[in-house]
Amino acid sequence: MSEWLTGFWNVMDPGVLLFLGIGVLGGMVIGALPGLTATMGVAILTPLTFWFEPTRGFAMLIGVWNSAIFAGGITAILINTPGTPASIASTFDGYALYKQGKGGLALGINVIYSAFGGIFGTLVLIFFSFPLARFTIGFGATEYFGLAFFGLTMMAAVSSDSVLKGMIAGFAGILFSTIGIDPMLAMKRFTLGSVNLIDGVQFLPVMIGMFGVGEVLNQIFEHDRLAESAENARRHVNLALGRVLPNLAEIHSASRLTTISAMVGAVVGAIPAAGGDIASIICWGQARKWSKHPEEYGKGSLEGLAVSTVANNSVLGGALTTMLTLGIPGDAATAVLIGSLMMYGMQPGPKMFTEAKPFVINIMLLMLLANLAFLAIGLVTAKASAKVLAVNPRTVWVSVCLLCVVGSFALNNNSFDVGIMFASGILGFVFRRTGYAPGPFILGLLLGRMLEANLRRALVISQGSYLIFLTRPISCILLVLTVLTLLWPLAKALLFRSAGTKTGS
Amino acid sequence: MRKVLILSLAAILSLALAASAGQYPARQIAITVPAAPGGASDMTTRIFTSQMEKLLGVPFIVTNRPGASCSIGMEYVKNRAPDGYNLCYIPVESVMIRALGLTDLSSDDFDFFARAMTIPAALTVRKEAPWNTLDEFLAYAKANPGAVKTGNSGTGSIWHIAASAIEEATGIKLTHVPFEGGAPAVAALMGGNIDAVTVSPSEVQAGVDSGAFKVLAVLGEKRSGVVPDVKTALELGYDIKVLGWGAFAAPKGTPPEILSILEKAAAAAIDSDEVKKFFKERGFDHAYLDAAAMSAFAKAQLAFYDEAIPKLGIASK
Numbered sequence: 001m002s003e004w005l006t007g008f009w010n011v012m013d014p015g016v017l018l019f020l021g022i023g024v025l026g027g028m029v030i031g032a033l034p035g036l037t038a039t040m041g042v043a044i045l046t047p048l049t050f051w052f053e054p055t056r057g058f059a060m061l062i063g064v065w066n067s068a069i070f071a072g073g074i075t076a077i078l079i080n081t082p083g084t085p086a087s088i089a090s091t092f093d094g095y096a097l098y099k100q101g102k103g104g105l106a107l108g109i110n111v112i113y114s115a116f117g118g119i120f121g122t123l124v125l126i127f128f129s130f131p132l133a134r135f136t137i138g139f140g141a142t143e144y145f146g147l148a149f150f151g152l153t154m155m156a157a158v159s160s161d162s163v164l165k166g167m168i169a170g171f172a173g174i175l176f177s178t179i180g181i182d183p184m185l186a187m188k189r190f191t192l193g194s195v196n197l198i199d200g201v202q203f204l205p206v207m208i209g210m211f212g213v214g215e216v217l218n219q220i221f222e223h224d225r226l227a228e229s230a231e232n233a234r235r236h237v238n239l240a241l242g243r244v245l246p247n248l249a250e251i252h253s254a255s256r257l258t259t260i261s262a263m264v265g266a267v268v269g270a271i272p273a274a275g276g277d278i279a280s281i282i283c284w285g286q287a288r289k290w291s292k293h294p295e296e297y298g299k300g301s302l303e304g305l306a307v308s309t310v311a312n313n314s315v316l317g318g319a320l321t322t323m324l325t326l327g328i329p330g331d332a333a334t335a336v337l338i339g340s341l342m343m344y345g346m347q348p349g350p351k352m353f354t355e356a357k358p359f360v361i362n363i364m365l366l367m368l369l370a371n372l373a374f375l376a377i378g379l380v381t382a383k384a385s386a387k388v389l390a391v392n393p394r395t396v397w398v399s400v401c402l403l404c405v406v407g408s409f410a411l412n413n414n415s416f417d418v419g420i421m422f423a424s425g426i427l428g429f430v431f432r433r434t435g436y437a438p439g440p441f442i443l444g445l446l447l448g449r450m451l452e453a454n455l456r457r458a459l460v461i462s463q464g465s466y467l468i469f470l471t472r473p474i475s476c477i478l479l480v481l482t483v484l485t486l487l488w489p490l491a492k493a494l495l496f497r498s499a500g501t502k503t504g505s
Numbered sequence: 506m507r508k509v510l511i512l513s514l515a516a517i518l519s520l521a522l523a524a525s526a527g528q529y530p531a532r533q534i535a536i537t538v539p540a541a542p543g544g545a546s547d548m549t550t551r552i553f554t555s556q557m558e559k560l561l562g563v564p565f566i567v568t569n570r571p572g573a574s575c576s577i578g579m580e581y582v583k584n585r586a587p588d589g590y591n592l593c594y595i596p597v598e599s600v601m602i603r604a605l606g607l608t609d610l611s612s613d614d615f616d617f618f619a620r621a622m623t624i625p626a627a628l629t630v631r632k633e634a635p636w637n638t639l640d641e642f643l644a645y646a647k648a649n650p651g652a653v654k655t656g657n658s659g660t661g662s663i664w665h666i667a668a669s670a671i672e673e674a675t676g677i678k679l680t681h682v683p684f685e686g687g688a689p690a691v692a693a694l695m696g697g698n699i700d701a702v703t704v705s706p707s708e709v710q711a712g713v714d715s716g717a718f719k720v721l722a723v724l725g726e727k728r729s730g731v732v733p734d735v736k737t738a739l740e741l742g743y744d745i746k747v748l749g750w751g752a753f754a755a756p757k758g759t760p761p762e763i764l765s766i767l768e769k770a771a772a773a774a775i776d777s778d779e780v781k782k783f784f785k786e787r788g789f790d791h792a793y794l795d796a797a798a799m800s801a802f803a804k805a806q807l808a809f810y811d812e813a814i815p816k817l818g819i820a821s822k
Contacts, residue, residue, distance in 0.1 A: 050542065140698030141682075184683055186605065186660040195608055198573035345544060355711065360556065412541075412570045413570050414577065417719060453685065461654055462680050 004026075007361035010055055011369060013056040019056045020366060023063020024373045028381075030064065032070030032388040033396060035219050038068035039332040040193065040211040044400065046204065046340045046409035054344045058364050061340060065333055066316060066370040070114035070275060070378060073250035077106045086276025086315070089284040089308035104383060109302060110309050111378035112246065113258060117310035118371035120262035121269065121317025125324075127504035130327040141458035142469055146478030148451040151272035151328055153485045155440040162435065163489065167437045172294035173444020175453070176201050183453035184460070203446060204339045205408040210438045211332075211336050212404040214428020216397045217327065221433070244382045245260065246302065254303040257287045260311045265311035269318025272443070275331030276312035283311035291297035317367065324348055324360060332439055335446055345388050345410070362428045399473050524620045525676045527765050529589055533564040536592040537755075539578025541571040545787065549621060549751050551693025551781045556774035557688035561766075576608045583614045587756040589763035597663055597749045600806040604814035605661045612803040615754035616765050618803065619771035620794035622784055624749040626667035627706040627732065629718050631694060634701075639722040640739050642701075643675050650678035654699040659683050662689075666813055667703040667724055667747040671738075673816065687716045694718070705749065706731035707788025724748065731788040750792070752799055768796045 010016070023045075030041035041064045050056030068084060077094035090110065096105035102471045105413030139147075155170045180200025191197040261283040268279035287307040288297040297304045320337075321328025327349035329335035341348050348358050353360055378385075410420035431438050462468035469475050536554060540546040547569060554565035558643035575598040585591035595615055628639065636642040646653045657665040660683040668679055681700075684690040685706040695712060696704045702709065706729040712718035714730060720735045724747045727738055737743040750797040753771060755764065774780060775793045784791045794802055 080625055137692070138696040140693055170522075182660075188606070195573050195576050198576065198607055236575060311514055314506075334626060334714070344540065345541070347686070347688055349689075349692070355688075391545070399546070412577075413568055414572065457682055460680065 003358060003361055004365075007358060007365050010358070010362050010505070011059070011365045013055070015053070016055050016059045016366075017038075019052065020059040020369055020373060022061045023060035023103060024067040024370060024377060026060075027064035027067030028071040028074075028374065028377070028385070029391075030390055031083045032080070032385060034081045034083055035390050036068075036396065036400070037211060038065050038086070039207070039336060040215060040400070041065070041068050042333050043204070043207045044212050044403040044407050045337045046336060046343070047208075047410040048403075050343060050410065051339070054346075055362050055366075057344070058340070058359075058363060061337065062366045063370045063373065065337075066118055066132045066367065067374040067378075069313055069316065070111065070118070070309070070374050071237055071385070073110035073114060074107060074310075074396070077103060077110060077305075077387055078438045079389060081127075082228075084276075086312040088277050089311070090305060091281035092298050092308070093304040094283060096154040097302070097305065098300070100300050101496060102242050102300070104115075104244040105246060105302070106305060106339070107241070107382040107385065108244035108379065109246055109306050111375060111382060113306045113309040114313040114378075115371045115375035116258065117262050117265055117313035118308070118316060119368060120259075120265045120408070121314035122364060122367040122371065123317070123321075124266040124314070125317040125321045125367065127320045129325050129360075129364075130161070130353060132204040132321065133350040136325050137350040137354075139350070139474070140470045140472075141461060142451060142475040143478070145454040146475040146482070147272075147326060147328055147456055148447045148454065150478050150482045150485070151447050152443065153482045154272050154450065155206070155443050156275060165436045166440045169431065169438070170440035170444040173441040173446075174448035175444075177448025178452065184186060184456045185447065194416075196299070196414065200449070201445065202417055202420060204336070204343075204411055205421040205426040206419040206445060206502070207332075207336050207442065208404050208408050209424030210428035210442065212400050213422060213425025214432065214438070217425060217429040218394065218432045220397065221429070223229065228393075241383055244379065248251065250302055258306050260290075260326030261287060261307045261310045262314040263410070265314030266318035266321075268311075269315030269320075270322045270331050272322060272328055272330060274448075275319070275333075276291045276315045280308040280314045282310045286449055320367070324352060325350055328450070330442070332442060338446070362382065413494055465497050481495075508778050509750055513599055522792050530561050530563045531764055533566055534588065534592060535562055535566045535568065535588050535593065536765070537578050537582045538567060538569045538594045539575035539581075539598075540569065540594075540596070542569050545789070546575075546594050546596055546623070548783070548787070549789070551772055552780055553621060553753070553771075554776045556780060557770055560770040561772055571780040574605070574607055576610060578626060579614075580608065583610060583756055585756055587616075587760075589755060589767065591751060592755050592767070595752045595754045596720055597751075597806070600648075600665065600803060601661070601666075601810045601814065603807075612807050614757050616759050616764055617752050617754045617799040617803060618768040619775060620750060620752040620799040621771075621775050621780070622751050622772045622789040623725060623792040624707070624789050625643050625702045625710060625729055625737075626635055626706045626749075627729065627735070628667075628671070628701060628721045628749045629694070629709045629713070630701045630721060631697070632717055632719055632787055634748065635721070636721065637719070639820050641745070643671075643677055646677040647675070651680050653701055654682050655679045656657075656682045656684055656693050656704075658687040658690055658704060659685060661814065661817065662745060662770040662771040663747065664702075664704045665751050665817065666810070670724070670745050670747050670813065671703070671743075673813070674743055696733050703729075703747075704782055705788070710757060710788060721807050725790065726792070727790070728790070729788060730785060745765060750802075751789075752794075764796060 025338040032035045042061050049060055069086050072083030072087035075081055075097050076087040076090035080091050080095040084086045094106045155166055179408040182189055217292055264283050265279045268274050284307055290292045302502045322330040338348050408417045411417055449458050538547045538550045551567055558565050570581050575596055582591055582593035599612040602608050655668045657668055684701050687708040690702050691708055693699045709718050712730050720732045722738045722747050723729045723735050724738050781791055
């Protein structure tokens with residue numbers, strides 16, 4: 001308990017609160033601007049935080065992450081475009097509410113339920129991560145292999161548009177992860193004679209390039225001057241926003257489904273690779289089935305909007321639970337946060353709970369504070385937040401590119417990383433134009449090394465016997481789950497074909 | 506035209522150098538840490554330079570250039586002008602990376618002016634392990650070749666060589682399990698996935714303090730301040746000595762008068778209470794060597810690793 005009190009005083013430091021506040025405000029802008037995602041925000045700001053003390057630096061990143069996910073809903077409500085992919089389901093009811101003149105109420109619900117979901121997810125993190133870390137401390141090479149394998153098969157399960165393209169991107173990521181020194185024999189692989197590639201392709205410059213420059217290139221390519229002016233004209237037809245706060249009856253009627261949705265969100269977040277977009281779509285779809293008023297869904301249901309905003313914010317706590325206790329990312333943004341923690345000299349994983357316990361507690365408290373901060377700021381600025389959308393896209397593009405260059409150089413003071421960043425940006429652009437998702441590629445790059453090193457380490461320990469993966473219970477369970485995940489799309493196809501029905505999205 | 510320009514620039518530069526040689530240092534000094542911020546190398550350098558600033562009266566700019574077992578940072582400094590304004594923190598990796606086939610660079614490319622500290626390897630096992638002494642451990646390993654799974658911080662890392670040096674000196678056979686750094690190896694020992702580790706005393710200190718681990722021997726020149734009761738392998742009658750170290754150097758060809766100024770200041774800086782206190786907190790052993798002794802030490806280390814690393818059966822030229 002005294003550790004929590006110390007942690008509380010740590011995060012109450014004016015510097016920490018200042019950077020958290022800057023992060024929350026910055027996150028609102030990043031989240032509300034279509035195309036700037038929470039992942040991009042965290043990736044391009046990570047290098048800047050190295051000049052700060054770790055708690056202050058992480059306060060800023062946590063602030064950006066939490067508030068960008070919430071602010072994505074603002075855009076979803078006002079212009080029917082998700083500000084970040086996580087708020088895709090908020091467009092279904094949010095924009096309909098705005099058109100009915102209840103935009104203020106929709107924005108209010110977005111703030112309040114985002115904070116509710118975020119706090120719920122953080123409580124899940126606080127209550128489950130310590131026991132989970134005590135459990136995972138015994139994990140060895142076999143279990144980590146099982147986890148990485150399971151995580152990688154999830155990319156097949158979640159790349160719903162095209163499983164094939166998802167797999168191709170994922171395997172490309174694994175292939176890139178083999179560049180550098182072989183983890184067991186210390187031989188150089190694919191280094192092209194360059195000292196800079198001996199450690200492999202650095203993960204953070206790739207993330208910065210893919211989600212920063214890659215996205216900017218894509219937006220420039222898609223940019224249509226006529227469409228932009230039409231869009232601006234549409235935005236000038238200022239619809240009335242109305243009241244912001246929901247009344248007690250509205251809160252009460254939505255309480256059952258939003259609580260369920262918060263739980264589902266946290267679980268989906270904890271699953272590697274599945275993030276806020278999937279959680280909110282699942283929750284919105286299920287809530288419609290269970291709701292007393294399913295006919296309102298998609299036509300301006302307050303409950304539908306509340307459910308989807310709860311889900312995408314409770315994902316964060318779940319994703320962080322996986323990231324901190326196992327060291328594997330729950331979603332793309334936590335993948336970047338792993339890189340940030342490693343840059344601070346901390347290795348996410350069960351050992352962090354014993355060796356850097358005060359910092360783990362600080363992270364949890366910062367998560368709670370970030371939610372409270374955007375709740376307060378969000379409610380106050382609800383009606384003014386629409387102004388962010390009037391920012392000229394050219395200004396955004398230039399600032400993002402600038403931050404990408406500065407950030408990727410600042411990581412290691414190495415201009416080779418800037419080259420990696422630009423190359424990844426172009427790759428990210430090509431991915432987006434051709435319908436490949438950057439997510440599976442990133443997952444492959446991050447988990448590929450973990451997969452290979454632990455497979456081979458386990459085989460060294462077992463002296464070459466593959467049975468070790470089946471005789472150790474946890475790795476056996478993980479492998480069974482992996483097989484089930486792989487078979488699920490097949491089973492689903494068979495089931496739905498025989499039932500002769502098709503689920504709507 | 507260009508030639509004339511370069512020649513005249515060189516002339517001006519050498520004049521400027523000649524003028525300033527008498528009053529070195531005349532401006533700020535850049536020092537490169539070939540490792541990430543926050544680590545042992547970085548913190549040692551930062552606390553060292555804070556003392557050097559007081560002694561020499563000029564600012565020191567510390568820049569981290571991590572990567573490729575410190576090759577990237579050392580390569581960078583090697584290619585700077587040897588004018589005393591480009592210094593480098595040089596870790597034990599400088600005598601290993603050439604034999605590992607990572608680069609052609611070695612400790613021979615630098616003029617050392619001081620060694621600051623050493624970190625020995627420590628053979629550590631779990632509390633409930635059946636061995637209480639180094640001899641019992643070796644007897645078991647001799648009777649059961651390959652049965653003891655020993656974790657290290659990566660293939661070809663200094664702690665891998667520590668385990669292999671034990672094999673070499675005693676004729677036992679261990680199964681080496683490489684991890685990504687010392688901390689995951691220690692975690693695997695804690696989780697019971699391996700039987701022993703050969704990493705630094707400070708990396709196992711938490712486990713030793715909580716009673717989960719016991720240290721059987723320290724492979725240093727002298728006992729470690731972290732576990733002062735544990736005897737060194739040398740004391741126990743085995744000629745095994747594997748230790749990490751941190752030194753400071755300038756690129757080869759730095760004028761001797763500049764090196765001697767640096768040597769004198771570094772001696773005082775490393776002897777300061779601040780540096781000693783920091784080493785004690787971090788579990789490093791204060792182990793100052795002057796320029797001549799350090800150069801001889803580096804030569805001996807380079808020869809040792811040039812011979813030891815190919816025996817690991819991993820070298821990949």
